[in-house]
Amino acid sequence: MLKLTAEVAERIRAHGAQSYPYECCGALLGSDGPEGRDAWDLVALENFRQDSPRNRFLVRPEDVLRVEKAARERRLDLIGWYHSHPDAPARPSEFDREHAWPWYSYVIVSVEAAQPRQMSSWRLTDDRRRFESEEIVAQLGMPG
């Protein structure tokens, strides 16, 4: 289960709409616990697949390190990633699966004609064979 605050959910949708017809991508910061995970914040990132930004995104390793460091400084974890599927459903593609890491949550927002639609979250199974859907639950706000 992935708990998203309304603000994080809205910012993912807005980033997807703003990047349309290209794919957007970014990192989710939060905490992971036995009760599921919480995404408290996000870091919007530049899509480095300029060759094919309509249907691919790439976050470079140096940006992954940078985001991890930023998360640590705020005592948060890098718990996953989001990206948009312009004019395609919010389901992971075969390409997503082949390039996925275990453990991370992968949030996908479908954007049709610049309008954000469905949002879903996915986790790669440990044998890498498929993605399992992860329930998204609205979170009311940052605790105390």
Add this chain to the structure above:
Amino acid sequence: MAVKVMIPTPLRPFAGKQASVEVDGRTVGEALDALTGRYQELRKHLYAEGGRLRSFVNVYVNEEDIRHLQKDETPLREGDTISIVPSIAGGRPQPQTAASDPVPPLSKEEVLRYSRHLIMPEVGMEGQLKLKRAKVLLVGSGGLGAPLALYLAAAGVGRLGLVDFDRVDFTNLQRQVLYTTGDVGRPKLEAARRRLTDLNPEIQIDTYETHLTSENALDILRPYDIIVDGTDNFPTRYLVNDASVLLGKPNVYGSIFRFEGQVSVFGAPDGPCYRCLYPEPPPPGLVPSCAEGGVLGVLPGIIGSLQAMEVLKLVLGNGNPLAGRLLVFDALEMSFRELKLRKNPECPICGPHRTITELIDYYEFCGVRGEEAPPPSVQVPEMTARELRERLSRGENIFLLDVREPHEYQICNLGGYLIPLGDLPRRVQEINASGPVVVHCRSGARSAEAVDFLRKAGFSRVWNLKGGILAWSDEVDPSVPKY
């Protein structure tokens, strides 16, 4: 060497929940082997089938990416830190060929025309509408482009673009079945449009009567779903490849030479591109074009038809496209071989660390300038065809040396003494070194080399026939055939 391996968060569940692991190894490869030996679950996340590191797994020694060091062989020192760093990639599924573009339903005439497609369940009405929506660009309308254009137009590809700048000439007719004898002298695209419209008036034909260049390629390619490479030279082939990769479009490649042909599909999602196969062009002049090396007439028909078949499969989404495979056809053996092609992780245009982000000067890249013949490598005394005729008619005793091949001599000759260029060094004593010698070939290039050789061998009165037999036919005797 004892080194520390930093494990990224997503892989910690597979490494005893640790953030770092101490292992021994003299190289990065050995250290990672030791790590995955201890934590075998890690292996499938780090390595693809075939044992190569996955493209999105980055390994650093201290602060350096091992791709910029010696990769697996990067040596380690005591106390080094190896970091496994993710890069994150993904993307939406490939759309079927613009499945959302609205097209009108098939007319009664079209239903009849495409009936043999419609009755196949694998094509059917859905497939035929995909063909009608498809936009395919053919670069080159010569030997490969001719069968491609005919079959794709006949099959009902809704929008067909053709790029060519040439006029039809007699030497084209032996294989370029799109053109007729009556078309000789006309622009190819004018003739092609008429022929294709006759064949199928239901489709849209776009013609681009121009050279494809780095300046216009992206604009010309952009409206199309699939690019088909029917070019006959390396600069354009690299240009077509790079522009297709930059635009994210599949590139159906074909090439022919004498009795052999090759076909592949480049730039498919996650498949290799032409540069993965050939990172560098061959040295200029090493691989002759059809004009220089010849081609058996049916061969482009076979290879172009195979390309057309791949286009139909890509549009319909059926079968296994030739992505990641190079099909090599040998007409003399009548054999097809298949070579596996892999995406080159260091490909400068389709790899993750690409260095080419825009179109470059492809003539410079291939070491040739434009369509001009390469400048003669040697400067030698020349004689024009007219001057040679005058001197011969004055009765001068000139020794005319023909340095072409025997099969060319059979096509036409000026009555010269035949010594093929390659045999000249060992047969040079057959020529009288004191008398005047005029050397010729077809166009003047090989004979220039021969004159240079003869001068170095001590011949003082030796000339190159400027423009060769072609000039002789133009200026002196039109009855001599040109080839």
